[in-house]
Amino acid sequence: xxxxxxxxxxxxxxxxxxxxxxxxxxxxxxxxxxxxxxxxxxxxxxxxxxxxxxxxxxxxxxxxxxxxxxxxxxxxxxxxxxxxxxxxxxxxxxxxxxxxx
Amino acid sequence: xxxxxxxxxxxxxxxxxxxxxxxxxxxxxxxxxxxxxxxxxxxxxxxxxxxxxxxxxxxxxxxxxxxxxxxxxxxxxxxxxxxxxxxxxxxxxxxxxxxxxxxxxxxxxxxxxxxxxxxxxxxxxxxxxxxxxxxxxxxxxxxxxxxxxxxxxxxxxxxxxxxxxxxxxxxxxxxxxxxxxxxxxxxxxxxxxxxxxxxxxxxxxxx
Numbered sequence: 251x252x253x254x255x256x257x258x259x260x261x262x263x264x265x266x267x268x269x270x271x272x273x274x275x276x277x278x279x280x281x282x283x284x285x286x287x288x289x290x291x292x293x294x295x296x297x298x299x300x301x302x303x304x305x306x307x308x309x310x311x312x313x314x315x316x317x318x319x320x321x322x323x324x325x326x327x328x329x330x331x332x333x334x335x336x337x338x339x340x341x342x343x344x345x346x347x348x349x350x351x
Numbered sequence: 352x353x354x355x356x357x358x359x360x361x362x363x364x365x366x367x368x369x370x371x372x373x374x375x376x377x378x379x380x381x382x383x384x385x386x387x388x389x390x391x392x393x394x395x396x397x398x399x400x401x402x403x404x405x406x407x408x409x410x411x412x413x414x415x416x417x418x419x420x421x422x423x424x425x426x427x428x429x430x431x432x433x434x435x436x437x438x439x440x441x442x443x444x445x446x447x448x449x450x451x452x453x454x455x456x457x458x459x460x461x462x463x464x465x466x467x468x469x470x471x472x473x474x475x476x477x478x479x480x481x482x483x484x485x486x487x488x489x490x491x492x493x494x495x496x497x498x499x500x501x502x503x504x505x506x507x508x509x510x511x512x513x514x515x516x517x518x519x520x521x522x523x524x525x526x527x528x529x530x531x532x533x534x535x536x537x538x539x540x541x542x543x544x545x546x547x548x549x550x551x552x553x554x555x556x557x558x
Contacts, residue, residue, distance in 0.1 A: 258412070259473035261375045265382055265401070266469060271462035272386035275455065280391050280437060284398050287429065288382055291405055294421075302412045307499045310417050311507075314500070317424050318511040322518030324429045328436045329525030335440050339545075 258299035266292035279331050279341040283324075290320050370411050378404035391437045395430060402426045416493045 265288060272285035294313045301309025331341055338345050381400035388394050402425045409418035500508055 254477070256474065256477040257371060257375075258408075259477055260470060261378065261408075263466060263469035263473055264379055267462050267466040268379070268382040268386055270465055271458060274458040274461065275386060278391060278442070280433060280442070281394055284385060284391075284394055284433065287425070288385065288398065288401060291401065291425070294417075295405060295408065298409055298412050298414050298417060302414065307495050308504075310414055310496055311499055311504055313417050314420065314496070315507060315511055317420060318515060321424055321429060322514050324432050325518045325522035326525065328432055329522040331436060332440070332526045341440065341442065 255299055255303045258295060262292045262295040262299070265289075265295070277342050277344055279334065279343055279346075282343065283327050283331070286323075287320060290316055367411055371408065374404045374407045374411075378408070391442050392434065395434050395437060398433075399426050399430050402430070416496050 269285045269287075269289035269292060272288065273282050276282045276285060294316055297309040297313045297316070301307065301313075334346060335341050378401050381397045381404065385394045385397035385401065388397065402421060406418045406421040406426070409415075409421060
């Protein structure tokens with residue numbers, strides 16, 4: 251067999267962590283959106299690796315579902331970002347705190 | 352175990368190893384570059400690199416259909432949408448940090464804790480006894496995915512279809528202008544709106 255399951259899982263964990271840290275560090279809404287996409291992809295890699303090592307097609311189907319949800323998220327999320335930019339001339343999430351007062 | 356297999360089989364296994372480390376390194380490098388760059392366009396291009404590397408890894412995991420869909424949907428549709436929005440909004444680079452710098456240390460520490468936790472869970476899972484299933488190459492083929500999708504998982508597929516329809520309608524509703532202006536007036540309105548921008552922003556300061 252190819253590289254062990256642990257190798258793929260480790261890669262997935264590293265990518266997920268980079269995505270999570272990116273969500274913490276980024277202040278630009280599009281940057282945070284892209285970090286969320288990275289986290290979704292890390293989870294997809296886990297699904298595919300398990301699907302391969304247990305010879306079960308269900309994992310690949312769920313990857314397909316995750317991709318569809320990511321596409322829906324992209325449509326709605328970018329719509330929200332455009333609407334927010336139109337109102338505040340910025341996509342910095344620090345500027346999205348009008349409700350705070 | 353390796354002594355019993357033929358030399359060509361060993362070569363193939365070694366090629367799998369080399370490819371995995373190559374693409375894994377490329378994916379991690381692109382991911383770090385995505386988080387590091389302040390310019391959203393550089394981040395987007397780095398993210399496309401991650402998607403392509405992951406797609407190559409899917410091919411080595413005998414999932415050619417998912418690899419193709421990964422390129423089509425992620426690197427194609429989603430990233431084109433993201434780059435389109437970046438260009439449309441004409442974003443400049445992020446401002447340099449105005450937050451307290453110790454918060455970055457806290458964020459990095461939380462990231463390390465998350466990494467340790469994830470790797471521990473994955474280690475526990477992957478060291479569990481394997482069921483020794485027959486790892487045939489046919490699992491990832493398009494025909495088996497399609498058969499499972501339209502028999503056992505028909506309801507989730509229908510639900511995803513409705514979700515996509517809702518997202519399409521929602522995206523249009525969110526992104527359209529409230530007063531549907533004529534196409535030739537859009538530029539004038541945009542300039543006008545930008546000139547008013549300073550006065551419009553005053554309501555936030557007034558609070």
